[in-house]
Amino acid sequence: MPSSRTASAKKTHQKTVPAAAPKDRTQYLSRAVAKSVEILELLQEPMGLNEVARRVKLSKTSAFRLLCTLESSGYLVQSGEGRYNLVPEIHRVASSRFLIRLLQTATPLMCDLGRTLRETVSLAALFENRVEVIAMEESSEPLRMSNVIGHILPPNASSLGKVVTAFQSEERREKLIRSYGLYRFTPLTITDRAELQREFERARERGYAVDLEESVSDGYCFGVPIFGRNGEVPAGLSVSLPKFRMRNTAQEEQFIQALKATAAQISSAL
Numbered sequence: 610m611p612s613s614r615t616a617s618a619k620k621t622h623q624k625t626v627p628a629a630a631p632k633d634r635t636q637y638l639s640r641a642v643a644k645s646v647e648i649l650e651l652l653q654e655p656m657g658l659n660e661v662a663r664r665v666k667l668s669k670t671s672a673f674r675l676l677c678t679l680e681s682s683g684y685l686v687q688s689g690e691g692r693y694n695l696v697p698e699i700h701r702v703a704s705s706r707f708l709i710r711l712l713q714t715a716t717p718l719m720c721d722l723g724r725t726l727r728e729t730v731s732l733a734a735l736f737e738n739r740v741e742v743i744a745m746e747e748s749s750e751p752l753r754m755s756n757v758i759g760h761i762l763p764p765n766a767s768s769l770g771k772v773v774t775a776f777q778s779e780e781r782r783e784k785l786i787r788s789y790g791l792y793r794f795t796p797l798t799i800t801d802r803a804e805l806q807r808e809f810e811r812a813r814e815r816g817y818a819v820d821l822e823e824s825v826s827d828g829y830c831f832g833v834p835i836f837g838r839n840g841e842v843p844a845g846l847s848v849s850l851p852k853f854r855m856r857n858t859a860q861e862e863q864f865i866q867a868l869k870a871t872a873a874q875i876s877s878a879l
Contacts, residue, residue: 645675649684650707651839653735654781655692664839708734711835711844712744714878719746719846722871726864728850731756733769735843738788740764740773754828754849763824765791765805766798768832769847771818775809776834776842782809798823817865827852831861833868836876846872 647665656664662672676693679685685693715732723730723746732744742760747753762770764785774785791800799805812818820830832847848864855861 641675644671645679647839648672648675648679649695650837651841652685652693652695653737653841653843654778655688655694657690657692661693664841707843708743710879711875715835715844715846715875716744718871718874719744722746722848722867723748726848726867728848728854728864729754729756731769731847731849733762733773733845733847735773735777738784740767740770740785740845742769748850750854752851754825754830754851756849761789763792763794764789765800765808766794766820766824767847768818768820768830769845770832771808771820772812772832772834772847773842773845775812775818794824795822795826797821816869822852829855831865831868833865833872835872835879837879844875846875 662669687693719730729748730746733740734743740762742756742758745756764770764774774782793800817833829852830847830849832845834842835844837843
């Protein structure tokens, strides 16, 4: 057995070997596979070749090759009009994967926004034929606006329903409106189709939608879109409060800017 002095000396002369630098794994990634995954996440609604190529920033030839490969592998189907869509099983998987990422990203940011504004913050996602609340951070105020997870939002009255619907294609907007219907909830609810189209145009121009006692009397709500990486709007974020707590237009602007900033953070993280 070596003496303590000898052991110490040996220890002193041992060299410290620096840890190997982590390898950059991005050099091994396949661009074609990455673009294929991007296409699968994009096709939440039927889309033609030109639109797919534009959204994923590929030439039509390259996009066509990937679409054909995904179709022959059983992930996509093509309609008679030349539009591609996910098969139902893949559609559900892609939607679930996105919703998990959305909730993981948005939940802490919603908590921060709720504490800042002291009002109820809601998150809604776009499904095949509806806009549905998937998360909610309730206000701590004794008198507050509330929401219900799983609630399907009217596209003509709710700020979230309006703003998500407004940023869809014309075909998808019509599908959402037909699926829900145009119901009157208060005397201020928009039920005229022409006026509703103007409301959608205003939402796209301003980047937000409002619900000023249109779904609930004495309730105000402001909703903003959450953009995906290809410019689509798969979700929205809103803040709701009783009418009597909205003091002036400066407060309204503060709420809208705070909503937009949080939505931008969620979009960037996604």
